[in-house]
Amino acid sequence: MAGRLRAPTGRYAGKSAAERQAERRRRFLDAALELFGGAPGYRATTVAALSEAAGLSTRQFYEAFRTLEDVLAALHLQVNDWAEEAVLTAFTGARDLPLEDRVTAVFRAYAGNVTADPRRIRITFVEIIGVSPRLEEQRLARRSRWVDLICAEATAAAARGEAAPRDYRLAATAFIGGVNGLLHDWSAGWVEAALDEVVEELVRQLLGILRPQGWQPGGSRAA
Template sequence: MSTSAPAPGSRRVYAGQSAEERDAARRARLLAVIHDVVGTHGYSALAVERVCTAANVSTRNFYQLYDGKEAAFADLYDDLLLGLGEQVAESLVATDGQPLAQRIPAALLAFLKPTFDDLRTARIIFVEVVGLSARIETTRLRNREKLIELIEAESRAAVVRGEVVDRNWRFAALALIGAATATALDWMLQKHRPPIEQLERELGELAVTLLTLDPRDAS
Protein backbone atom coordinates (compact mmCIF):
# COMPACT_ATOMS: atom_id res chain seq x y z
CA MET A 1 0.00 0.00 0.00
CA SER A 2 1.08 3.56 -0.61
CA THR A 3 2.95 5.25 2.24
CA SER A 4 2.70 8.78 0.87
CA ALA A 5 1.34 11.47 3.19
CA PRO A 6 -2.30 12.46 2.75
CA ALA A 7 -3.05 15.61 0.81
CA PRO A 8 -3.91 18.74 2.85
CA GLY A 9 -7.48 18.57 4.09
CA SER A 10 -7.84 14.88 3.23
CA ARG A 11 -8.63 14.03 6.86
CA ARG A 12 -11.84 15.97 6.91
CA VAL A 13 -15.09 14.09 7.42
CA TYR A 14 -17.29 13.60 4.36
CA ALA A 15 -20.73 11.94 4.42
CA GLY A 16 -20.10 10.88 7.98
CA GLN A 17 -16.76 9.14 7.20
CA SER A 18 -13.19 10.21 7.75
CA ALA A 19 -10.61 9.87 4.97
CA GLU A 20 -9.20 6.78 6.70
CA GLU A 21 -12.64 5.19 6.87
CA ARG A 22 -13.29 5.90 3.20
CA ASP A 23 -9.91 4.39 2.26
CA ALA A 24 -10.66 1.31 4.38
CA ALA A 25 -14.05 0.90 2.68
CA ARG A 26 -12.47 1.26 -0.79
CA ARG A 27 -9.78 -1.27 0.12
CA ALA A 28 -12.38 -3.75 1.35
CA ARG A 29 -14.38 -3.45 -1.87
CA LEU A 30 -11.28 -3.76 -4.03
CA LEU A 31 -10.03 -6.85 -2.19
CA ALA A 32 -13.47 -8.48 -2.42
CA VAL A 33 -13.48 -8.00 -6.19
CA ILE A 34 -9.87 -9.16 -6.58
CA HIS A 35 -10.65 -12.24 -4.49
CA ASP A 36 -13.54 -13.10 -6.78
CA VAL A 37 -11.68 -12.40 -10.05
CA VAL A 38 -8.45 -14.23 -9.19
CA GLY A 39 -10.22 -16.99 -7.30
CA THR A 40 -12.56 -17.62 -10.24
CA HIS A 41 -10.58 -16.76 -13.36
CA GLY A 42 -6.94 -16.51 -12.26
CA TYR A 43 -4.45 -13.69 -11.82
CA SER A 44 -4.12 -13.21 -15.57
CA ALA A 45 -7.74 -11.98 -15.65
CA LEU A 46 -6.97 -9.17 -13.20
CA ALA A 47 -7.19 -5.68 -14.73
CA VAL A 48 -7.12 -2.48 -12.68
CA GLU A 49 -9.83 -0.68 -14.64
CA ARG A 50 -12.27 -3.60 -14.44
CA VAL A 51 -11.59 -4.12 -10.75
CA CYS A 52 -12.21 -0.44 -10.05
CA THR A 53 -15.47 -0.48 -11.98
CA ALA A 54 -16.73 -3.55 -10.17
CA ALA A 55 -15.65 -2.16 -6.78
CA ASN A 56 -17.04 1.32 -7.49
CA VAL A 57 -13.62 2.85 -6.84
CA SER A 58 -12.00 5.40 -9.13
CA THR A 59 -8.62 4.53 -10.64
CA ARG A 60 -7.25 7.64 -8.95
CA ASN A 61 -8.28 6.26 -5.56
CA PHE A 62 -6.92 2.83 -6.52
CA TYR A 63 -3.46 4.26 -7.21
CA GLN A 64 -3.56 6.17 -3.96
CA LEU A 65 -3.76 2.79 -2.26
CA TYR A 66 -1.60 0.62 -4.53
CA ASP A 67 1.14 1.04 -7.12
CA GLY A 68 -0.44 -1.57 -9.38
CA LYS A 69 -2.41 -4.80 -9.55
CA GLU A 70 0.42 -6.91 -8.13
CA ALA A 71 0.53 -4.75 -5.00
CA ALA A 72 -3.24 -5.05 -4.64
CA PHE A 73 -3.09 -8.82 -5.05
CA ALA A 74 -0.23 -9.00 -2.54
CA ASP A 75 -2.42 -7.11 -0.08
CA LEU A 76 -5.22 -9.63 -0.62
CA TYR A 77 -2.82 -12.55 -0.16
CA ASP A 78 -1.50 -11.04 3.05
CA ASP A 79 -5.07 -10.49 4.24
CA LEU A 80 -6.02 -14.11 3.53
CA LEU A 81 -2.93 -15.44 5.28
CA LEU A 82 -3.59 -13.20 8.27
CA GLY A 83 -7.09 -14.67 8.55
CA LEU A 84 -5.77 -18.21 8.31
CA GLY A 85 -3.15 -17.45 10.93
CA GLU A 86 -5.85 -16.15 13.27
CA GLN A 87 -7.76 -19.41 12.81
CA VAL A 88 -4.66 -21.38 13.79
CA ALA A 89 -4.08 -19.20 16.85
CA GLU A 90 -7.68 -19.66 17.97
CA SER A 91 -7.37 -23.43 17.52
CA LEU A 92 -4.22 -23.56 19.65
CA VAL A 93 -5.94 -21.57 22.40
CA ALA A 94 -8.93 -23.91 22.26
CA THR A 95 -6.74 -27.02 22.52
CA ASP A 96 -4.38 -25.68 25.18
CA GLY A 97 -3.29 -28.48 27.49
CA GLN A 98 -4.18 -31.25 25.04
CA PRO A 99 -1.55 -33.63 23.60
CA LEU A 100 0.28 -32.92 20.35
CA ALA A 101 -1.76 -35.61 18.56
CA GLN A 102 -4.82 -33.41 19.02
CA ARG A 103 -3.37 -29.90 18.85
CA ILE A 104 -1.53 -30.10 15.53
CA PRO A 105 -4.28 -31.83 13.48
CA ALA A 106 -6.79 -29.31 14.83
CA ALA A 107 -4.51 -26.40 13.96
CA LEU A 108 -3.84 -27.81 10.50
CA LEU A 109 -7.54 -28.15 9.76
CA ALA A 110 -8.16 -24.66 11.15
CA PHE A 111 -5.67 -23.37 8.56
CA LEU A 112 -7.19 -25.35 5.70
CA LYS A 113 -10.90 -25.10 6.48
CA PRO A 114 -11.42 -21.61 5.00
CA THR A 115 -9.95 -22.89 1.73
CA PHE A 116 -12.32 -25.87 1.75
CA ASP A 117 -15.25 -23.56 2.44
CA ASP A 118 -14.43 -21.21 -0.44
CA LEU A 119 -12.65 -22.69 -3.45
CA ARG A 120 -11.75 -19.19 -4.64
CA THR A 121 -9.51 -18.90 -1.59
CA ALA A 122 -8.08 -22.36 -2.28
CA ARG A 123 -7.20 -21.38 -5.84
CA ILE A 124 -5.45 -18.22 -4.66
CA ILE A 125 -3.54 -19.90 -1.83
CA PHE A 126 -2.53 -23.10 -3.62
CA VAL A 127 -2.39 -22.20 -7.31
CA GLU A 128 -2.22 -18.55 -8.25
CA VAL A 129 0.54 -17.46 -5.87
CA VAL A 130 3.04 -20.16 -6.89
CA GLY A 131 5.82 -18.65 -8.98
CA LEU A 132 3.79 -15.52 -9.68
CA SER A 133 6.51 -13.04 -8.74
CA ALA A 134 9.46 -12.61 -6.40
CA ARG A 135 7.32 -10.35 -4.22
CA ILE A 136 4.53 -12.92 -3.79
CA GLU A 137 6.98 -15.79 -3.39
CA THR A 138 8.72 -13.96 -0.55
CA THR A 139 5.37 -13.58 1.21
CA ARG A 140 4.49 -17.24 0.62
CA LEU A 141 7.80 -18.52 1.99
CA ARG A 142 7.70 -16.14 4.96
CA ASN A 143 4.31 -17.44 5.99
CA ARG A 144 5.34 -21.05 5.41
CA GLU A 145 8.26 -20.41 7.75
CA LYS A 146 5.82 -19.23 10.44
CA LEU A 147 3.96 -22.53 10.16
CA ILE A 148 7.20 -24.49 10.35
CA GLU A 149 8.28 -22.60 13.46
CA LEU A 150 4.88 -23.19 15.07
CA ILE A 151 5.00 -26.94 14.42
CA GLU A 152 8.60 -27.12 15.65
CA ALA A 153 7.74 -25.27 18.85
CA GLU A 154 4.69 -27.42 19.59
CA SER A 155 6.62 -30.61 18.85
CA ARG A 156 9.56 -29.70 21.07
CA ALA A 157 7.16 -28.90 23.89
CA ALA A 158 5.64 -32.36 23.40
CA VAL A 159 9.11 -33.89 23.67
CA VAL A 160 9.59 -32.19 27.03
CA ARG A 161 6.23 -33.58 28.18
CA GLY A 162 7.35 -37.06 27.14
CA GLU A 163 4.66 -37.46 24.47
CA VAL A 164 6.95 -37.99 21.48
CA VAL A 165 10.52 -38.89 20.63
CA ASP A 166 12.75 -36.04 19.47
CA ARG A 167 13.60 -35.90 15.77
CA ASN A 168 14.28 -33.44 12.94
CA TRP A 169 11.17 -31.34 13.47
CA ARG A 170 11.84 -29.02 10.56
CA PHE A 171 11.86 -32.01 8.21
CA ALA A 172 8.64 -33.29 9.76
CA ALA A 173 7.00 -29.86 9.49
CA LEU A 174 8.00 -29.48 5.83
CA ALA A 175 6.70 -32.97 5.08
CA LEU A 176 3.38 -32.22 6.76
CA ILE A 177 2.89 -28.82 5.11
CA GLY A 178 3.90 -30.12 1.69
CA ALA A 179 1.72 -33.21 1.88
CA ALA A 180 -1.26 -31.31 3.28
CA THR A 181 -1.18 -28.55 0.66
CA ALA A 182 -0.68 -31.03 -2.19
CA THR A 183 -3.58 -33.13 -0.93
CA ALA A 184 -5.80 -30.09 -0.51
CA LEU A 185 -4.94 -28.90 -4.03
CA ASP A 186 -5.68 -32.32 -5.49
CA TRP A 187 -9.04 -32.39 -3.71
CA MET A 188 -9.87 -28.94 -5.04
CA LEU A 189 -9.04 -29.87 -8.65
CA GLN A 190 -11.04 -33.11 -8.71
CA LYS A 191 -14.28 -33.01 -10.64
CA HIS A 192 -15.92 -35.46 -8.25
CA ARG A 193 -14.54 -34.62 -4.82
CA PRO A 194 -14.71 -37.09 -1.93
CA PRO A 195 -16.58 -35.84 1.16
CA ILE A 196 -14.74 -33.05 2.95
CA GLU A 197 -15.08 -35.00 6.21
CA GLN A 198 -13.01 -37.80 4.67
CA LEU A 199 -10.29 -35.38 3.61
CA GLU A 200 -10.20 -33.75 7.03
CA ARG A 201 -9.95 -37.15 8.73
CA GLU A 202 -7.12 -38.28 6.44
CA LEU A 203 -5.18 -35.05 6.94
CA GLY A 204 -5.57 -35.38 10.70
CA GLU A 205 -4.26 -38.93 10.57
CA LEU A 206 -1.34 -37.79 8.40
CA ALA A 207 -0.39 -35.13 10.94
CA VAL A 208 -0.49 -37.62 13.79
CA THR A 209 1.63 -40.14 11.87
CA LEU A 210 4.31 -37.62 10.86
CA LEU A 211 4.62 -36.00 14.27
CA THR A 212 3.99 -38.73 16.81
CA LEU A 213 5.14 -42.02 15.26
CA ASP A 214 8.42 -43.10 16.82
CA PRO A 215 10.96 -43.05 13.94
CA ARG A 216 12.76 -45.98 15.54
CA ASP A 217 9.70 -48.14 14.84
CA ALA A 218 10.30 -47.72 11.10
CA SER A 219 13.84 -49.02 11.29
Protein backbone atom coordinates in the same frame (compact mmCIF):
# COMPACT_ATOMS: atom_id res chain seq x y z
CA MET B 1 2.85 18.89 -9.09
CA ALA B 2 3.77 15.52 -10.58
CA GLY B 3 3.68 12.38 -8.46
CA ARG B 4 1.35 9.81 -7.00
CA LEU B 5 -2.19 10.98 -6.36
CA ARG B 6 -2.87 11.84 -2.75
CA ALA B 7 -6.08 10.98 -0.92
CA PRO B 8 -8.21 13.89 0.30
CA THR B 9 -8.12 14.87 3.95
CA GLY B 10 -10.90 15.92 6.34
CA ARG B 11 -14.18 14.26 7.35
CA TYR B 12 -16.99 13.32 4.99
CA ALA B 13 -20.25 11.53 5.84
CA GLY B 14 -18.99 11.09 9.38
CA LYS B 15 -15.78 9.30 8.32
CA SER B 16 -12.22 10.55 8.38
CA ALA B 17 -10.01 10.43 5.30
CA ALA B 18 -8.14 7.47 6.80
CA GLU B 19 -11.39 5.60 7.41
CA ARG B 20 -12.57 6.24 3.86
CA GLN B 21 -9.22 5.09 2.49
CA ALA B 22 -9.38 1.89 4.56
CA GLU B 23 -12.91 1.22 3.34
CA ARG B 24 -11.90 1.70 -0.30
CA ARG B 25 -8.90 -0.60 0.20
CA ARG B 26 -11.22 -3.26 1.63
CA ARG B 27 -13.56 -2.90 -1.35
CA PHE B 28 -10.66 -3.37 -3.76
CA LEU B 29 -9.54 -6.50 -1.86
CA ASP B 30 -13.09 -7.88 -1.84
CA ALA B 31 -13.31 -7.33 -5.59
CA ALA B 32 -9.88 -8.91 -6.06
CA LEU B 33 -10.95 -12.00 -4.14
CA GLU B 34 -13.82 -12.34 -6.61
CA LEU B 35 -11.82 -11.66 -9.80
CA PHE B 36 -8.41 -13.12 -8.90
CA GLY B 37 -9.88 -16.08 -7.01
CA GLY B 38 -12.53 -16.80 -9.62
CA ALA B 39 -12.92 -15.54 -13.17
CA PRO B 40 -10.99 -14.22 -14.98
CA GLY B 41 -8.06 -14.71 -12.57
CA TYR B 42 -5.23 -12.37 -11.62
CA ARG B 43 -3.38 -12.40 -14.95
CA ALA B 44 -6.47 -11.50 -16.97
CA THR B 45 -7.73 -8.74 -14.66
CA THR B 46 -7.09 -5.08 -15.42
CA VAL B 47 -7.06 -2.09 -13.10
CA ALA B 48 -10.19 -0.82 -14.85
CA ALA B 49 -12.02 -4.13 -14.37
CA LEU B 50 -11.05 -4.34 -10.71
CA SER B 51 -12.10 -0.76 -10.08
CA GLU B 52 -15.45 -1.36 -11.76
CA ALA B 53 -16.03 -4.51 -9.68
CA ALA B 54 -15.21 -2.54 -6.52
CA GLY B 55 -17.56 0.26 -7.53
CA LEU B 56 -14.67 2.73 -7.43
CA SER B 57 -12.59 4.71 -9.91
CA THR B 58 -9.14 3.96 -11.26
CA ARG B 59 -7.99 7.19 -9.60
CA GLN B 60 -9.08 5.75 -6.27
CA PHE B 61 -7.23 2.53 -7.10
CA TYR B 62 -3.96 4.40 -7.48
CA GLU B 63 -4.59 6.19 -4.20
CA ALA B 64 -4.69 2.78 -2.47
CA PHE B 65 -2.26 0.64 -4.50
CA ARG B 66 0.56 1.09 -6.98
CA THR B 67 -0.05 -2.04 -9.08
CA LEU B 68 -2.32 -5.07 -9.34
CA GLU B 69 0.57 -7.13 -8.00
CA ASP B 70 0.34 -5.09 -4.79
CA VAL B 71 -3.32 -6.07 -4.54
CA LEU B 72 -2.51 -9.75 -5.03
CA ALA B 73 0.23 -9.53 -2.40
CA ALA B 74 -2.13 -7.95 0.11
CA LEU B 75 -4.87 -10.47 -0.65
CA HIS B 76 -2.49 -13.42 -0.26
CA LEU B 77 -1.45 -12.14 3.16
CA GLN B 78 -5.07 -11.59 4.15
CA VAL B 79 -6.12 -15.13 3.21
CA ASN B 80 -3.19 -16.55 5.17
CA ASP B 81 -4.05 -14.33 8.14
CA TRP B 82 -7.61 -15.70 8.17
CA ALA B 83 -6.33 -19.27 8.23
CA GLU B 84 -3.71 -18.50 10.86
CA GLU B 85 -6.29 -16.86 13.09
CA ALA B 86 -8.52 -19.94 12.83
CA VAL B 87 -5.61 -22.23 13.72
CA LEU B 88 -4.47 -20.17 16.71
CA THR B 89 -8.04 -20.06 18.01
CA ALA B 90 -8.24 -23.85 17.68
CA PHE B 91 -4.90 -24.24 19.50
CA THR B 92 -6.23 -22.15 22.38
CA GLY B 93 -9.46 -24.13 22.63
CA ALA B 94 -7.71 -27.51 22.44
CA ARG B 95 -4.72 -26.69 24.65
CA ASP B 96 -5.68 -29.16 27.41
CA LEU B 97 -6.70 -32.04 25.11
CA PRO B 98 -4.57 -35.12 24.32
CA LEU B 99 -2.15 -34.72 21.39
CA GLU B 100 -4.29 -36.54 18.82
CA ASP B 101 -7.35 -34.46 19.73
CA ARG B 102 -5.32 -31.23 19.56
CA VAL B 103 -3.93 -32.09 16.13
CA THR B 104 -7.39 -33.03 14.87
CA ALA B 105 -8.94 -29.78 16.14
CA VAL B 106 -6.21 -27.70 14.54
CA PHE B 107 -6.40 -29.37 11.14
CA ARG B 108 -10.17 -29.27 11.13
CA ALA B 109 -9.97 -25.52 11.78
CA TYR B 110 -7.33 -24.95 9.08
CA ALA B 111 -9.00 -27.10 6.43
CA GLY B 112 -12.41 -25.68 7.23
CA ASN B 113 -11.18 -22.10 6.91
CA VAL B 114 -9.18 -22.59 3.72
CA THR B 115 -11.77 -24.68 1.90
CA ALA B 116 -14.79 -22.66 3.02
CA ASP B 117 -14.24 -20.41 0.01
CA PRO B 118 -12.69 -21.92 -3.17
CA ARG B 119 -11.43 -18.47 -4.09
CA ARG B 120 -9.10 -18.52 -1.08
CA ILE B 121 -7.56 -21.78 -2.23
CA ARG B 122 -6.99 -20.37 -5.70
CA ILE B 123 -5.29 -17.27 -4.30
CA THR B 124 -3.06 -19.31 -1.97
CA PHE B 125 -2.14 -22.24 -4.20
CA VAL B 126 -2.60 -21.07 -7.81
CA GLU B 127 -2.65 -17.34 -8.56
CA ILE B 128 0.35 -16.49 -6.39
CA ILE B 129 2.63 -18.97 -8.19
CA GLY B 130 5.14 -17.62 -10.72
CA VAL B 131 4.04 -13.99 -10.64
CA SER B 132 7.34 -12.43 -9.57
CA PRO B 133 10.39 -13.06 -7.37
CA ARG B 134 8.87 -10.73 -4.80
CA LEU B 135 5.66 -12.72 -4.48
CA GLU B 136 7.55 -16.01 -4.49
CA GLU B 137 9.57 -14.73 -1.55
CA GLN B 138 6.35 -13.72 0.21
CA ARG B 139 4.76 -17.13 -0.47
CA LEU B 140 7.76 -18.98 0.93
CA ALA B 141 7.93 -16.65 3.93
CA ARG B 142 4.32 -17.38 4.82
CA ARG B 143 4.86 -21.08 4.37
CA SER B 144 7.85 -20.79 6.68
CA ARG B 145 5.53 -19.37 9.35
CA TRP B 146 3.43 -22.53 9.16
CA VAL B 147 6.60 -24.62 9.44
CA ASP B 148 7.66 -22.60 12.49
CA LEU B 149 4.26 -23.17 14.08
CA ILE B 150 4.44 -26.94 13.61
CA CYS B 151 8.03 -27.05 14.90
CA ALA B 152 7.12 -25.05 18.00
CA GLU B 153 4.14 -27.25 18.84
CA ALA B 154 6.05 -30.46 18.10
CA THR B 155 8.93 -29.37 20.33
CA ALA B 156 6.49 -28.51 23.11
CA ALA B 157 4.81 -31.91 22.73
CA ALA B 158 8.20 -33.61 22.92
CA ALA B 159 9.02 -31.71 26.11
CA ARG B 160 5.80 -33.07 27.61
CA GLY B 161 6.71 -36.61 26.59
CA GLU B 162 3.92 -36.74 23.97
CA ALA B 163 6.23 -36.89 20.94
CA ALA B 164 9.73 -37.98 20.02
CA PRO B 165 12.45 -35.39 20.69
CA ARG B 166 14.10 -34.35 17.41
CA ASP B 167 14.69 -31.45 15.04
CA TYR B 168 11.35 -31.23 13.25
CA ARG B 169 12.12 -28.56 10.65
CA LEU B 170 12.84 -30.84 7.69
CA ALA B 171 9.83 -33.05 8.39
CA ALA B 172 7.57 -30.05 8.99
CA THR B 173 8.62 -28.45 5.70
CA ALA B 174 7.87 -31.65 3.78
CA PHE B 175 4.57 -32.04 5.62
CA ILE B 176 3.37 -28.50 4.84
CA GLY B 177 4.05 -29.15 1.15
CA GLY B 178 1.87 -32.25 1.39
CA VAL B 179 -0.90 -30.34 3.16
CA ASN B 180 -0.97 -27.69 0.46
CA GLY B 181 -0.94 -30.23 -2.35
CA LEU B 182 -3.68 -32.40 -0.86
CA LEU B 183 -6.02 -29.51 -0.10
CA HIS B 184 -5.50 -28.02 -3.56
CA ASP B 185 -6.15 -31.34 -5.28
CA TRP B 186 -9.19 -32.00 -3.10
CA SER B 187 -10.67 -28.58 -3.88
CA ALA B 188 -10.04 -29.13 -7.60
CA GLY B 189 -11.98 -32.39 -7.49
CA TRP B 190 -8.96 -34.61 -8.13
CA VAL B 191 -9.29 -36.36 -4.77
CA GLU B 192 -12.52 -38.24 -4.13
CA ALA B 193 -12.97 -37.94 -0.39
CA ALA B 194 -14.97 -36.02 2.17
CA LEU B 195 -13.19 -33.16 3.90
CA ASP B 196 -13.27 -35.10 7.18
CA GLU B 197 -11.36 -37.92 5.45
CA VAL B 198 -8.77 -35.43 4.23
CA VAL B 199 -8.36 -34.08 7.77
CA GLU B 200 -8.06 -37.62 9.18
CA GLU B 201 -5.32 -38.43 6.67
CA LEU B 202 -3.38 -35.29 7.58
CA VAL B 203 -3.71 -36.12 11.27
CA ARG B 204 -2.41 -39.65 10.67
CA GLN B 205 0.57 -38.33 8.75
CA LEU B 206 1.51 -35.75 11.36
CA LEU B 207 1.11 -38.21 14.23
CA GLY B 208 3.38 -40.58 12.31
CA ILE B 209 6.01 -37.84 12.23
CA LEU B 210 5.59 -36.99 15.90
CA ARG B 211 5.44 -40.60 17.04
CA PRO B 212 7.65 -42.74 14.78
CA GLN B 213 7.46 -46.52 14.89
CA GLY B 214 9.08 -47.89 18.04
CA TRP B 215 8.66 -44.68 20.03
CA GLN B 216 6.78 -44.90 23.33
CA PRO B 217 5.27 -42.17 25.52
CA GLY B 218 7.87 -40.79 27.86
CA GLY B 219 10.56 -40.63 25.20
CA SER B 220 11.79 -44.20 25.12
CA ARG B 221 11.88 -46.63 22.20
CA ALA B 222 10.67 -50.16 22.27
CA ALA B 223 13.42 -52.74 22.57
